Amino acid sequence: MELEVKILRITAGGKRIAILDDDTAANLGVHSGDRVSVTHSGNAMIAIANISKDIPKNRIGLYEETAQTLNLRNGNMVEVQLAQIPESLTHVRAKLKGQRLREKDITNIVRDVVERHLSEEEISAFLTALNIHGLSMGESEAMSRAMIETGKTLSFGEAPVLDKHSVGGIPGDKTSILVVPIIAAAGLTIPKTSSRAVTSPAGTADRVETLCPVNLTIEEIRETVNKTNGCLVWGGSLELAPADDLFIQIEHPLGIDPLLLPSIMSKKKAIGATHVAIDIPTGAGAKIKTMTEAYLLASDFVDLGKRLDLTVQCALTYGEQPLGCSIGPALEAREALTALMGKSPPDLFDKATSLAGVLFEMVGIENGQRKAESIIQAGGAEQKLREIIEVQGGNPKIMPQDIGVGDKTSTVTANQSGRVLWISGESIAQIAREAGAPREKGAGVVLKAKLGDIVKKDGDLYEIYAERDSKLESALTLATNLQPVVLSRKGEERMILDQVPGKSVQEKTFIMER
C-alpha cells in the first residue's frame, strides 16, 4: 500500500517507529507492535508500527531517525507492507535450543541486527543463549567477520599498524595516553580509537577530551596519523562494527558480556590494525579475577587473532587496585600529562612502558620497555602528545593545572592508623560516578594512599572532587556506606569481611568496558 510520509520530530533512542492510521493498519493486517517494511526508490527498511487515530488515512508518520534511514522527506511516497518474519529468527531460535550456528547463519543474524530486522527482545534472547551456552571459536570468528563486514573499515597501509586495548576493569587506567605518544614518537603507526565510559568513571575518549577534541571525522583522523603517526580519538561515530554497539546496548543492563572477544577483535580489524597488544588486568579488583581465567582468555584472543590475520600479544597485568592515583576524566588527564612531563606514580610508569615495550617487541625492536622509558625521559613522548593535541584541535601548550577539575572537594581521612590492606576499585569507581564522572568531567577521586602504604590516624585516604555540592554530598554518603579503603593495624584484625544474615546483601557491580 502506498502512503505519504509525514515526519515527526521525535527520537526513540534508536528504534525505528512508524505511525499508521487504524483503518490503514487493519487493511494491511498490521497490529500495534508488528513490523512493517517501508520501501522507497528501491531501498527498504523495517519499522515497528504504532497505531493512531490522529494520522490522516493515507499517511505514514515516521520518527525522525527512522525517516533519515531512507533519506525521506515530508511528502515522499513509500510502499508499506506487513513485514515477513526474518530468516535470522530461525537461527536465533536454534541457538536458544543450544545448537551451534554455521557461519552463514551468524552472518545473517548480524546483518539483521544492523538492519533492525530483529527486535530487541529477539537480540536479547540470542545474547542470553550465547552467554549460557558459550561460543565456539568458529562462532567467534564468524561473529567477528560478520561484525566487520556490516560496518565500515579503514586502512592505514601495509606497514605495521599497532594498536592497544584493555579488557578493562580497574579504575584509573589511563595507560593509553602514555603508550600512544611513546609508540608514535618511535616512528610507528598507532591510530588509537577509544570508547566513552559505559559503567566506569572514565573511558579514554572522555579523558583525552579534556585535552583536545576527540570526535574526529575519518579525514581528520588520517591527517592526524599522517602528521604525527598516532591519534587518540573517539571511535563511536566511525561506523566500525556497528553491530557491536547495538549488542552492547542490550548486554549492558543484563550484566552479560558473551561477545567480549569478537567485539574487541572486530573493532581492531576494522580500524586496520595488524599488531595488537591486549592488556588483561587480573585480580580481585578487575574484571578477570584469577590467573587461570586470564590465561584462558589470553589464549582465546591469540587464537582468534590468528584466524583474523591479526598478530596478538596479551599482557596479564596487576589488577588488585586502581592504577595511579586519579580516577575521573580531567583528573586522569592531569596525571597522564604530568607523568609524561617527568613525575609519575610508579605503577602507571611501569605499566605504560611495559605495554609500549610489548608493542615494540612485536615488531622486532628489542628491549622494548627500556626503549619506552628512555623516550619518556628524553621528553619525546610529551612532545608527541602535544603534537597530537595540536593537530586534533587542542592547545599544545596545555599544562596540567589548565585542565579544569571539580572545585567542590572533600577529603576522607583515616579513623585509625595502619597499613592500607585493601582498596576496592569497584567502590572507588562507584564513588567517582556518584560524584558526577564521567558526565561531569572534573569529578572523580584522587587516592592519597595505595596498597601497603602506612597511614596515620586522621591522615588523608582519598579526596573526592565534584562540580556540584549535591553530587559531592551524595558521593560522601556513598563513601561512608562503602568504606572502599580498608586499613589494618595488626595482622589479626579485620579477618571477618562480612556476615550472613547481615546488614545487607551487596550486589557486585557488573563491569562493561571496551
Place this chain on the structure above:
Amino acid sequence: MELEVKILRITAGGKRIAILDDDTAANLGVHSGDRVSVTHSGNAMIAIANISKDIPKNRIGLYEETAQTLNLRNGNMVEVQLAQIPESLTHVRAKLKGQRLREKDITNIVRDVVERHLSEEEISAFLTALNIHGLSMGESEAMSRAMIETGKTLSFGEAPVLDKHSVGGIPGDKTSILVVPIIAAAGLTIPKTSSRAVTSPAGTADRVETLCPVNLTIEEIRETVNKTNGCLVWGGSLELAPADDLFIQIEHPLGIDPLLLPSIMSKKKAIGATHVAIDIPTGAGAKIKTMTEAYLLASDFVDLGKRLDLTVQCALTYGEQPLGCSIGPALEAREALTALMGKSPPDLFDKATSLAGVLFEMVGIENGQRKAESIIQAGGAEQKLREIIEVQGGNPKIMPQDIGVGDKTSTVTANQSGRVLWISGESIAQIAREAGAPREKGAGVVLKAKLGDIVKKDGDLYEIYAERDSKLESALTLATNLQPVVLSRKGEERMILDQVPGKSVQEKTFIMER
C-alpha cells in the same frame, strides 16, 4: 520535575511511552529510551522516554494507554523523574547465571513485569534463561503464585468448581464446546474461560464467538454461571494473571514456552477452579510428541496442582491427526453444535465424553463417560448449550447452517487412489490460517478423509473455505507446496519422506496455545 499532561492518541501495542521536550529531558538526566517514573495523586508508573523538539517545554506527552494507567487527562500535573533500576533486574541477572531463585525474588520479578518496570529485553533474557536452565518445581510454584497475586481472582464458592484445559497442538480441538454443556447439564459448576488463537486457526473463544458474545464482564459471567452452571467466555479482559499475557507476547516470536505449567495453573487457580482436567494431546501432530514426554509433563501438572491446592487429573489423548473434520472458528462451531444435536465424528464424540467422564469421576460420579454419553443422547447437552448461548446474549435457536462460513471454497482431490497414511495437522493449520482463520471467522478447512480412510482417484481430500478470493488462492498455493495429506497405495511406496540436501529445509512451526 512537574509537567503538564498532553494526551497523544497513539497506541504502541502495550508499551508505555512518554514524550519529553529535549531541554526537559537534559535537566532530568534522561536520554531517549531511558525509563522515567511518572507520579500523580500518589500513584506512580514507569514509562519509556522519547525525546521531541515539538513538545512544549513544560509538558509531557503520553500515549493513550499510558495515560489511562493512571487515569490521567489533558492538563493534569504529574511529577516526573529518571527511574531507578529495579531490584528485580538483580534477580534476572542471577537467573542468567543459572542460579535458582527464591520465592520472593520471583514474586519481585513478576510484579515488575506487570508494572512495566522491566524492559522487554530484560524479560526476554529472563525467559530465555528459564528455557535453557528449566524451572525447579519450587520455582514453578512461586511463579504460579506470583502470577495469581499480581492479577484479579474470582470465586465461585466452595462446591467443586470444575475446569478443563488442553495444552493444545492439534487443530480442530473443539472439545470444550461439548464438555462444558455436558458438565453443566449434570448440575456441576464449570466456569470455562478460554483464549483466542495465538498460532492456531481457532481458539475456543473464537469458535464460541460465532454462536454468542464471549467478551463478558465479571458480573455477566457470574450471571451466566448462576443461571446455567457454566459459561464459555473469553478470559482475556478479566485481568487474571496479567503477567502471563505479557510473557506470552515475548515467548511467542522466540518459539519458547518455559512457563507452560505456571501459565496454565495460575489461570485455573485465579478463576476459582478446584478440580481441573488437563488434556495432553500426544503424538507426531501434537505439541507433546511422545508418551514419555507426556507422562513427565502430566506428573508435573499433578505435582504443581497439589502445591496450589488444586486437584488435577491429566488425560493423555490421541494426537496423530486433527480432531473431527472441521478446522476454523465457524466451521468448528457448526461441527460442535451438530455433534450435540446427534451427528458427530466418532473421535470428537469419544474425546468429549471421555474428558467429561474424567471430570465426573474426579468428583465421585462413577462411569463418567457413560453418563456423559447419555446426557448428549438425551439432548441435555444441546439444551444446556442453547441456554448458555441465550444468557451470553446469542440466539438460542441458532442452527448449524445459520453460522456463516466462507463462501469462496475449493476442494483438493486425490491424484491417486489409496489409503490415508498421514495427515499433517501442522500443515492443515497453516493452510487454514492462510485462508484467513481466525481473523476471518468463516475461513478454514474441512477434512473429507481421515487417517486410514480409503480414497479413490479424484476423490475429495479436504475443502478450503475463505471469505476472500485472494485468501483462497494463497491457501491453495500453500496446500500444493505442503501436501498435508499423504496417501499410500501399497505398503512400499512413500517410505522416503524427504531428502537432504533437498528442495528446502522446512522450519517446524512453533505451537503456542493456552
